[in-house]
Amino acid sequence: MHEISIKITINEKNYEKSILPNTLLIDFLREELGLTGTHVGCDTSQCGACMVLHNNEALKACSILVAQLNNQEITTIEHLQKDNKLHPMQNAFRNNHGLQCGFCTPGMIMSAISLINENNSPTEEEIRKHLEGNLCRCTGYQNIVKSIEEGAKDMREKG
Amino acid sequence: MYNFNFHSPNTIEEAINIYNGSEEPKFLAGGMTLLASMKQRLIAPSDLIDLRNIKDLSEISSKENHITIGSLCTHSEVSNNVIIKNKIKNLAKLANGIGDPAVRKMGTIGGSIANSDPAADWPAAILALKANIKTNNRIILNRDLFIGMFETSLEENEIITSIEIQVPDFFDYIKFPNPASRYAIVGVAIAKYDSNVIVTVSGASHKPFIADALSESLSKNFSSNIPLKTISLDELNEDIHASAEYRANLIDVLTKKIINNN
Numbered sequence: 001m002h003e004i005s006i007k008i009t010i011n012e013k014n015y016e017k018s019i020l021p022n023t024l025l026i027d028f029l030r031e032e033l034g035l036t037g038t039h040v041g042c043d044t045s046q047c048g049a050c051m052v053l054h055n056n057e058a059l060k061a062c063s064i065l066v067a068q069l070n071n072q073e074i075t076t077i078e079h080l081q082k083d084n085k086l087h088p089m090q091n092a093f094r095n096n097h098g099l100q101c102g103f104c105t106p107g108m109i110m111s112a113i114s115l116i117n118e119n120n121s122p123t124e125e126e127i128r129k130h131l132e133g134n135l136c137r138c139t140g141y142q143n144i145v146k147s148i149e150e151g152a153k154d155m156r157e158k159g
Numbered sequence: 160m161y162n163f164n165f166h167s168p169n170t171i172e173e174a175i176n177i178y179n180g181s182e183e184p185k186f187l188a189g190g191m192t193l194l195a196s197m198k199q200r201l202i203a204p205s206d207l208i209d210l211r212n213i214k215d216l217s218e219i220s221s222k223e224n225h226i227t228i229g230s231l232c233t234h235s236e237v238s239n240n241v242i243i244k245n246k247i248k249n250l251a252k253l254a255n256g257i258g259d260p261a262v263r264k265m266g267t268i269g270g271s272i273a274n275s276d277p278a279a280d281w282p283a284a285i286l287a288l289k290a291n292i293k294t295n296n297r298i299i300l301n302r303d304l305f306i307g308m309f310e311t312s313l314e315e316n317e318i319i320t321s322i323e324i325q326v327p328d329f330f331d332y333i334k335f336p337n338p339a340s341r342y343a344i345v346g347v348a349i350a351k352y353d354s355n356v357i358v359t360v361s362g363a364s365h366k367p368f369i370a371d372a373l374s375e376s377l378s379k380n381f382s383s384n385i386p387l388k389t390i391s392l393d394e395l396n397e398d399i400h401a402s403a404e405y406r407a408n409l410i411d412v413l414t415k416k417i418i419n420n421n
Contacts, residue, residue, distance in 0.1 A: 004165055021165035021207070022197075045195055046339065051261060057235075060261045063194055067165045068187075068209060114260070132341070133259025 006070045010035070011079035019066055026050045026061035029076060037077040037106050041135070048134035051107040051114075052076050058107075058114035060133070077106040080113075088154035089113050089147075098147030100138035108134050112148045116155050124149070160194075161203040167212045171295050171318055174208050178316045181206035186318060188231060188270030191262050216269070216320060221246060224326045230269025230319040235260070237268060247288075247324070249331045253280050256334065258341050269319040272304070275311045275366070277396075278342040283361035284332050286369065287348035289325035294318060308365040327352050331417045334362065335409050337400060344401050345409035349417050354378055358414060363395050363406045373414055383418040387411050 003018045010033060019028065029035040029052070038061055041049030045063040052061050053075040061074075080087035089109050092098065099105045108131070115122055115130045122130065127148050128141070136144060164181070168174040178184045185204035187193055188211070196202045210216065216231040221242045228237060237243055238254035257263055257271075257280055271281040272292065282305055285292070290301040294317045304311050313319070327350045334346030343362030347370075350357050356377040358370040372389035390410055395403040 002164060020162055022160045022162045024160075043198070045191065045262065048259070048261065054264075057264050058261050059264055063191065064265065065165070065190070065194070065207075067167075067207075068190070068211070070167070111260070130260055133261045 004067060006066055008066060008069055008071070009073040011075055021065065021067050023066045024062060025052070025064050025066050025069065025074070028066045029061060029074075035076050035078055039103055039106055041103065041107070046133075046135065047104065048107040048111060049104050051110040051134070053110055053114060056114065056117040058111045077110060080109070087113075088158055089116070089151035092151035092154060093144075093147040096143050096147040096150060098139070098143045099136075104134060104136045104138075108136065108144055112151055113155075115148070116152050120156050121152060122148075160197045161200065163204050164206045165209065166206060167209045169212050169214070171213060171320070174210060174213065174318065175295065175316055177206065177208050181208075184208055186210055186273075188267040188273075189233060189265040190270075191258065191266040192270070192274050192276065210318065219243060221326075226324050226326060228268055228322045228324070230272075230321055231267050232269075234258070234263035234266050234268065234271075238263065246326045247330050250284065250324075253284055253332045256280065256336070256341070268322065272322065273311060273313060273319055275305055275309055276342070277308055277364060277366050278337075278344075278346075278362040280332065280334060280343060280346060280361060283343075283346055283348045283359045283367040284330075284350075285322060285324075286367050287332075287350040287357045287359040288327060288330060289350070289352060291323045292319055293321045293323060295320055302369075305366050310366070325352070329421065331421060333413050333417055333420075335413065345406050345413060347410060347413040347417060349377070349414070351377075351381065354381075356381060360390075360410055363390075363410060365396070368394070370410065370414075373410075377414075377418075381418065383415040385411065385414055385418075 005018050007016050039049040041047035045060050050061040051058040111134050166177045182205040184206040187207045187209045216229045218229045219240045220227050234254040234257045238251045243251045271279050292299040329351035332348040334343035345363045346361035348359045358373040361367050392403040395406045397403045
């Protein structure tokens with residue numbers, strides 16, 4: 001099997017790499033670039049721990065090949081913090097105890113930002129529906145929903 | 160996942176030439192089923208041919224009383240499309256009920272139809288509606304497409320380019336989803352053109368099928384007063400999620416629910 005050459009922008013940094021075609025985005029991020037903030041949970045496209053942003057929308061990095069993303073751009077959880085300050089959505093999760101073990105949290109936050117990009121004042125019902133692709137086994141989701149409500153408000157206010 | 164050669168052609172002709180020149184190739188659309196199957200080593204293609212760089216396969220248009228949906232439109236594109244929302248709003252609702260938001264962003268209508276999972280939502284809808292499946296070299300009538308479990312009448316090197324649907328007087332689809340996968344344990348689609356009604360079922364058998372007795376009854380009288388238990392249990396799936404009897408009952412329940420909701 002031949003390696004292929006790809007160009008991809010991750011967190012505003014351009015990479016030109018030669019990769020095996022079966023390289024999944026999640027493995028590329030974690031193993032090749034050392035960006036371990038994006039987690040591997042179920043590895044079967046169900047739990048959402050591996051969510052990253054592509055064109056402002058969340059996708060599951062365990063279920064896409066880097067080869068499918070040639071010349072495209074990805075944002076991971078590592079790139080949310082600006083000037084040493086947490087992103088409003090990260091801050092809202094901290095304020096509302098939106099996590100217990102924290103394993104699902106990077107995916108939850110990327111998923112939440114993806115929702116706010118599409119609908120900046122979601123109802124509780126819309127938040128819960130949107131989270132159908134993110135599993136948390138600790139919290140019962142109450143505080144996650146509360147966090148996203150606050151995060152949405154802060155994101156609206158900060159433009 | 161085993162390794163493979165990766166190709167990203169820009170035209171259909173190029174895609175088919177690569178297919179014909181490869182050992183055990185597979186076309187790749189959104190990859191929501193194919194990549195998952197490859198990760199589990201259920202399938203090991205020698206070559207993956209990514210169709211997403213081919214232009215013109217992602218358009219949605221309407222002409223008179225027909226809409227045309229490009230095969231590479233994602234579920235999310237279909238569910239947010241103004242033409243679909245205006246002409247067959249419940250088709251947008253169906254698309255918005257597939258998987259979860261991240262799956263809908265990648266998965267495509269053409270991929271779902273070509274994969275022909277008996278529990279998928281699109282095949283039942285396409286079978287109920289007056290629809291033709293356009294490929295790179297012919298037009299296939301909906302009833303001739305779904306021939307078995309994960310089996311269609313498509314040739315191996317044939318690519319669905321679009322789906323053409325005649326706008327119905329009424330259409331709806333409801334499913335009783337498996338709570339984990341969101342696939343239908345049973346789904347029912349109803350399409351009505353004048354007095355002609357077709358009821359189709361997903362999830363319950365080895366392929367989507369037309370419920371003849373229900374279709375006939377609703378064609379005569381479009382009311383929830385339907386004949387019950389008309390589907391032979393021999394044709395229905397039985398698994399850890401639901402018995403055949405349970406599925407048969409769900410078909411009646413969902414059919415009545417659609418009529419009563421509208």
